[in-house]
Amino acid sequence: MKTVLNESSLLQAKVWGNFRIEKVTPHGWLKKAGAVLLLIVLALFSSTQLQAQDDIKVDAYDTLKLELERYPNTTAGEFTPGRGFDIYKSKWGSLNLSIYGLFRYVNQQDSDRKYVDHLGRVKPVDTRQDFQWHRTFVWASGFFYTPKFRYVISLWSLPTTDQTLLFGNFQYRFHRAATLGAGIGPNLGVRSMQGPWPFFMSSDRIMAEEALRPGFTSGIWLNGEVLPRLHYWLFMGNNMSQLGITANQLTRHLTKSASVWWMPTTGEFGPRGGFGDFEQHEKGATRIGASFVHAREDRSNDISNPSPASTQIRISDGSYLFETGALADGVTVQRANYEIFSVDAGWKYKGLHLQTEFFFRKLWDFNSNGPLPISNIRDNGFYVQASYPILKKKLHMYGAYSMVIDEFDRDPWEVVGGLNYYPSGTRYWRVNLHALRVEKSPAGSQFGYYVPGQTGFTLALGTDILL
Template identity: 40%
Template sequence: MGARMMASRNCFSLILFLATWCSSLAIAQSTTPQTGSANTDTQNPSQLLHALDQLVEQNGELEKQNRDLLNQIASLRQVLAKQAGGADPTQKEAIPATDSTTGTDSAQSQESSAASKVFSSEEEPSKWGGYTPNFGYKVVNTEHGDLNISIYSYARYLNQLGLDPKYTDAFGNTKSVQQRQDFQLQKVQIKFLGWVMDPRFRYFLYGWTSNASQGLAAQVVLAGNLNYSFNKHINIGAGIRSLPGTRSVEGNFPFWLGVDTRLIADEFFRPSYTSGVWGWGQITDKLDYIVMLGNNLSTLGVSAAQLNNGFDTLSTSLVWTPTTGEFGPGFGDFENHQKLATRLAAHFTRSDEDKQSQPNSDGFENTQ
């Protein structure tokens, strides 16, 4: 009996030992994953903090780059403004202050806006100067003077094959007619005009040619004049200009009815171009005058050695515009007047020069 109880007790102790060992093993196995999970949880925040530090550092670098770019854009704007003459190069554009948390978006938006303006200015072709009718294109504009360039030219095709080869004049004389057919760059005129030193001191220089008349004298001309304006009543000039003996030589070229051609009556009476001095201005708001004292009736083909030693050529014009106070520069109504414009004028020319012909020649040269 005692032996049996002893055996039962030993068996129970063995079973209890095995149960205790298994539960300990299960607890150990269940504890191991929890420990690994705890280690993982303790490692993730550190990695996130490290990544956050990197982002903050990158953000700071971006802010620095933004500020540098805005500084470069401001400098570029100052250079462009200085070149254009429209801004003070000492002025600097204000760069808005930014911090690491709230100013980045503002700086980036301003950066993109400024950059887009710079890029758009680079893409658009640059334009400078201006155009004024009858004055041409302004190519220089400084505090010491300005310069305008104007070009007048045209090409012409002439066909006279339909004319009769001969004609009879009023005296019964039969003459031959040259039946021309040719192309010509008929006229070329390049004008340089503006003021220098003082806006009241003006210059007008030009090159002029009549290519269809190249075989004749003085068909390529470089000429001009200088003028000074005291007020609207008194202006003086010196150089080469047309004697104001008819309407077409008052200074209204090229505003004529025909292309580079005068009316027949005007062409018959008019004097030509010469060197001299002159004055012009307004006597009243509706009454203008021009007075010129010149070397001769025409300086074309005449050298200074052929001139008389006196100023014997005088030409004047007096123009009255009673209704509107102006008539426009041309013969036609290029200005589209809605009110009746009237023009009354008187001209006078006298020249006591001789014919100023070349030696051993009876041909007149002091004529147009």
């Protein structure tokens, strides 16, 4: 004899975050908050009150699960929430809260504390040694009216740079092959911009991709699975990176980017497509992709200020392209074209993960206030990385090598090694030990591990959670 459930109890059995069907009992303040929200929604939508008179057979669980899986909670790149906690859910909408937090110790070393740029000028290397609550994310997400229409509101804070932002995006899924989105999203130039964070090897990117990658901005996009196991993503945005840039600093030039990827063997590459085979694939999982960005980028402030507002683009000696004197003494580049093309490939099998990506970046069509010795800059880069469990679902080791091949004969490189310990036996709580040796770093920010021009070692120890 089949068990019967009414519709009210069925709604309580849904878990939106990872689309599992299991009974959830709220506790403490979550229960009270859920009750208050329920009363408000019922008052506003009295015509939609649940009717508990009709019993629903247990077979409805399977139907509901298939319906939810039909509309997966895909959002924009790094702004994808975790599983979170369901605060409220009805047939008219839902609210889920998810959090991410990272605490980290970083020790950067450079014996000379200076470097020579591509024009022969001596510049300082400003290394750090500090403890920081480094990054916070809080997501409020769910659907409204129909599971096809999703929203994500993101609170992002980086105490390291004293920045806090509140932003979001909407998405409507018309079909498996077509989801339309609007809000903050990624310029799709490299694989790490497209969702695997925070499931990197460590908590931030490695040198070559950090040096050459684009950033995040407001825009619109279309993505989906156009053929079985073949995915695409098209994006049009305001600029290379909207962090710290106001609307009146933007130009009329929009960025355009695209990415395609194919997962021929299993049709997936683990949660969020993240790095490391924590899931121990019994059949080899494969992923092959290609991405492209074109942008006409502006420094976003007047050339009378030697420091640009737009800081996403660095040349290979670590200097900002738009800072005064980057390409010639006393000369400032106001605008330039940026293009990057990348290809990536990965394989996971029984705990082993092998990954590589190649980058091809071009900067050209410089608009400057004086003559320049060069008309374009081409930088190529790549990384190779591998990870493997020492203890399954507990202790994983990894290693990587990355390099940028530039026109200034600097050719910066790095070697990386590290350990990830998972105290809970899941991906969602990690203790990370990360060590690297870098030569003439072209990358630099308070976000990651690098200082422009650094030659030396960096050691980082951190712990992060995703709920």
